[in-house]
Amino acid sequence: MEIKSKLWIEVGGEPVFGRGRRFLLQAIDKYGSINQAAKEINISYRRAWSYIKAMEERLGIKLVERQAGGKNGGGANLTKDARKFLRQYELMEQGIKEIVDKRFKEIFGKDNQQISRF
Amino acid sequence: MEIKSKLWIEVGGEPVFGRGRRFLLQAIDKYGSINQAAKEINISYRRAWSYIKAMEERLGIKLVERQAGGKNGGGANLTKDARKFLRQYELMEQGIKEIVDKRFKEIFGKDNQQISRF
DNA sequence: TTATCGTTATGACTTTTTGGCATAACGATA
DNA sequence: TATCGTTATGCCAAAAAGTCATAACGATAA
Numbered sequence: 001m002e003i004k005s006k007l008w009i010e011v012g013g014e015p016v017f018g019r020g021r022r023f024l025l026q027a028i029d030k031y032g033s034i035n036q037a038a039k040e041i042n043i044s045y046r047r048a049w050s051y052i053k054a055m056e057e058r059l060g061i062k063l064v065e066r067q068a069g070g071k072n073g074g075g076a077n078l079t080k081d082a083r084k085f086l087r088q089y090e091l092m093e094q095g096i097k098e099i100v101d102k103r104f105k106e107i108f109g110k111d112n113q114q115i116s117r118f
Numbered sequence: 119m120e121i122k123s124k125l126w127i128e129v130g131g132e133p134v135f136g137r138g139r140r141f142l143l144q145a146i147d148k149y150g151s152i153n154q155a156a157k158e159i160n161i162s163y164r165r166a167w168s169y170i171k172a173m174e175e176r177l178g179i180k181l182v183e184r185q186a187g188g189k190n191g192g193g194a195n196l197t198k199d200a201r202k203f204l205r206q207y208e209l210m211e212q213g214i215k216e217i218v219d220k221r222f223k224e225i226f227g228k229d230n231q232q233i234s235r236f
Numbered sequence: 237t238t239a240t241c242g243t244t245a246t247g248a249c250t251t252t253t254t255g256g257c258a259t260a261a262c263g264a265t266a
Numbered sequence: 267t268a269t270c271g272t273t274a275t276g277c278c279a280a281a282a283a284g285t286c287a288t289a290a291c292g293a294t295a296a
Contacts, residue, residue, distance in 0.1 A: 001134075003210075006124045007218060016119075035272060044256055049274070066273060069262030073271025092121075092225045100125060100214060107210045153243060162285065167245070184244060187291025191242025 003104035007093055016058045017089060021051055025078060025086050028064060034076045061085070121222035125211055134176045135207060139169055143196060143204050146182060152194045179203070 008018030020041075027037035038048040052064050063082035067074045078086070126136030138159075145155035156166040174181050181200035185192045196204070 001127060001129050004126050004128055004133075005214075008122050009119060010122055011119050015122075033272070045273085046256065046275085047254085050254095067262085068273035069270095070264045070272080072264085074262070074264095074273055075271090076273080088225050092221050096123075096218060096221070099217065103210050103214070107206050151243070163244085164246085164286090165284070168283095185291085186244035187241095188243080188293045190293085192244055192291070192293095193242090194244080 001108070003100060003108075005097055005100040007096060009089070011058045014054075014058055016055055017085070019093070021055060022086065022089055022093070024048055024051055025063065025082060028076055029078050029083075029086075032075045032077055034064070034066070037076075059085075119226070121218060121226075123215055123218040125214060127207070129176045132172075132176055134173055135203070137211070139173060140204065140207055140211070142166055142169055143181070143200055146194055147196050147201075147204075150193045150195055152182070152184070155194075177203075 006018065009016050020043075023041045024037055024043075027040045028034055031037050031040065034048050034052070035045050038045045056063050061081050062079050063085070064076050065079055066076045124136065127134050138161075141159045142155060142161075145158045146152055149155050149158065152166050152170070153163050156163045170182050179199050180197050181203070182194050183197055184194045
């Protein structure tokens with residue numbers, strides 16, 4: 001038995017940014033390629049592309065500068081706005097998981113003894 | 119732009135308990151009926167029933183004592199184990215949302231000014 | 237005894253969401 | 267002008283979520 005937690009940002013009731021998309025942007029920053037980034041985090045290129053499109057539309061912000069063709073076949077890089085947004089999100093997320101895990105252990109018992117008690 | 123947070127418990131990688139199921143158990147406790155409870159929280163009886171079944175299977179614990187037919191057509195009540203589990207979960211969840219909301223405001227700005235800055 | 241009533245219990249179907257495949261277009265470079 | 271690894275998207279498949287219909291139940295009242 002384990003605890004899971006999730007944080008995400010919505011705009012107009014639609015999800016816009018969460019941990020998965022954070023990973024994606026970070027990986028794009030690392031590789032300079034949506035394709036490579038998608039492989040890194042084990043999602044299809046198609047899915048990564050859809051994520052980016054939805055994020056940009058809903059936020060109304062350009063997040064990823066892309067080029068198809070050219071040197072190395074093209075590539076993608078984060079915009080300044082994307083980096084800023086990412087920093088803010090990382091800051092917000094930081095430590096929350098630890099708080100939740102700690103509380104879970106306190107209440108349900110470090111070794112989940114309670115489950116065998118039932 | 120708003121922050122959302124979610125907590126849930128998994129067993130063997132499968133979701134077992136979260137806010138929605140908490141509402142469901144609480145409503146069953148209140149009405150003594152799965153049917154009424156489902157109406158209260160705006161899900162179909164079918165869905166409520168599936169939730170309960172999955173929870174009980176995955177936890178290996180009987181959560182809801184049911185009777186089809188009889189006085190008032192039957193009904194459903196929480197077991198002692200369900201009440202205990204519910205108490206623990208409520209305790210764990212309590213305050214987490216507030217922590218997250220507070221942090222969101224601090225970082226992204228109380229009035230989401232940052233979104234207009236982009 | 238029997239009809240009634242509001243439950244629980246499920247199968248079957250529909251709709252929505254998610255995921256993945258296939259393929260076109262791109263453009264610097266050799 | 268052929269190549270190469272990208273980005274870009276339409277289309278279909280699979281999975282998940284939601285809905286509908288109907289059977290079974292059993293205390294109670296007629």
